[in-house]
Amino acid sequence: MPHALVDGYYPFAQDFRSPLALRQSIASVLDHGCFGYSDPSIECTAAVASKLDETHGFAGAVTQNPETIRWLPGLIPALHHVVRVAQLRQMDAKKNSHVSVASVTPIYYRFLFTGPCEGADVLRIPLLATANGHELEYKLDYETLDTTLGQPTCKVLLWCNPHNPSGRVWSRAELLSVAQLCVKHDVLLLSDEVWSDLVYDPVSTPFTGLGALLEEVPGLRERLIVITSPSKTFNVATLNVAFGAVPCPELRRQFISVGRDKAETPPFGYAAALAAYTDPECAKWRLRLLDYLRANRDHTYDVLCRNVGPQHLKMTKPEATYLTWIDMEGLGVTTELGPFFQRHGVALTPGTPCGAASGVRLNFATTRNTLNVGLERLLRGIDEVCNGS
């Protein structure tokens, strides 16, 4: 089966079939046989509300006010919608309508593409990288964060927790600072929390949803949009089911009004979300998936670090996600790393669009066999540079 790692073909995690219970839930829609416009069932809405309450920190508020939910056909549209809200507000206030959009870098490239597509600037906040031998760690640079969010045109922070591509699960303390700085500078905070069900060690690096900080950070409620989806965990990215929680009614109204161009959520997507969040088999499947991915993560780290010295390669050991960020500045390759490795038959997400030219992103959500093929090809490419072979 094709996989991003060796075919450059983007079904990510195409190798993993969705849980049987989820597929059965979809099959029941297929049995129904009518695919006209549809709304989520009461059960599906309740399941999603519970999910937002329990995992993302809303603590019952969404279940009590299910209108807080904004159904979406994916996460990417939401990035665009929040930028439009900021632009709309500038227009309504008859202010200079120019809006800048901040993100920490490196970051999943679609975050950096959103601003320009909407006629907004991008402000990059480089994360602080430290290396311990091979191991690369990323931390927040609070000073740059503060200065950047304080720029007069900065109206939106596109945030990602757990962070793609570093795999960081931001701590409660880090998130508190981010939320407080957004309030201080009156910046809308879009928190993409799609990776929150793929945290490897919930004890040492527990996931905190931004919804959990609403009480502690006055003013956050008026600025927060949390988005998530079962897409990454359950391999249902193209079922077009995602959702946001927008606790502030005024912000919600605006968020909806600028997103009228969005596609529908298919009944298959609702069925998938219902099963993913309520079926005990899906919960067990997720734990097995985590075990498999954790082993792949460690294997990837071991193979690369055993074969390449830290002067040539540094990499993250992600706390979450099925992505590893590999920095190869030390290789001294002067061309783009993505196309370079593509020629060696391994498809890595190039670093430049993610805001960090010396890195590449490796997706290890595949079978061990496919992973090994990809790692061999990656090593062959590195070997060519180091030994000129």
Added chain:
Amino acid sequence: MPHALVDGYYPFAQDFRSPLALRQSIASVLDHGCFGYSDPSIECTAAVASKLDETHGFAGAVTQNPETIRWLPGLIPALHHVVRVAQLRQMDAKKNSHVSVASVTPIYYRFLFTGPCEGADVLRIPLLATANGHELEYKLDYETLDTTLGQPTCKVLLWCNPHNPSGRVWSRAELLSVAQLCVKHDVLLLSDEVWSDLVYDPVSTPFTGLGALLEEVPGLRERLIVITSPSKTFNVATLNVAFGAVPCPELRRQFISVGRDKAETPPFGYAAALAAYTDPECAKWRLRLLDYLRANRDHTYDVLCRNVGPQHLKMTKPEATYLTWIDMEGLGVTTELGPFFQRHGVALTPGTPCGAASGVRLNFATTRNTLNVGLERLLRGIDEVCNGS
């Protein structure tokens, strides 16, 4: 099963299960079980290219250049994207970036909602209505079309053929004028041709796709975007599969660049399109559907006209679509007709958002039983007005 007509619940045409062959095509995706990001298969692309060539008039050009196809998760996003292209062009030319969007009225309300959502004005071009007894007919007002498209800010015509809600299948001569006026005034022409497979009498009112006029109208190629989907015919609106044909590479590049916020097309959508356009059973199913809908159309007309005088009610006999437009100006109801009939238990699309307050749109794509329930309730409402009962 719920239906828009009597429940105000929008699965349109929810009553009709999609063809078995289409559902089997979807089942094969379900068997595969991986729902990560996916591209259309070569077979699916070829089927859609053929469809655009044969039905929409591109005469082999799309099959020869499949990159002409723009995959979309629905038709509505495309309306927004073309307005953004016009705005982008104004900005690039450093002209006054204000853009107006023209549509003939009445029209499906989403056409009128697109402009304001994108920060553009709407220019309405009322169709000329003539009545022959009960029967209402709509024609183009060429003079108003010419003047409106000639306004300096007018940069887009959102066009619909066959026309929702009048059910008109525009003639080749009418379309030639529309295309020529768009070229004359340098206006982008977005032709939504989603109803083209629901034409009742292809001999007397043959469908002409705008692609068929490319040779005859120089300059049309640079301005034309045709969009369609199997959604209406095969009741697959929420499978999020739609596509456009954009023969001009420069226009296509811009159309894609402003639509990066769009959702994915699910693998189920690709499977549905492949079956809809290639499986002989789906072709036969469509002919049976047309027979059923034609009988419903005639029945609706007969029941309403038998019971209500032409001074109170006039209506279209649509040449295509499963929609009838009913004008009840003669009833003298001073409140909105939509909510008025909703109180009588029948859900008709209100006229005001469609740009014609005295009308309502009735969807007859339902079982005869449900249709009769809806018609009875409609007649009861009318009776209350006429006889004060």
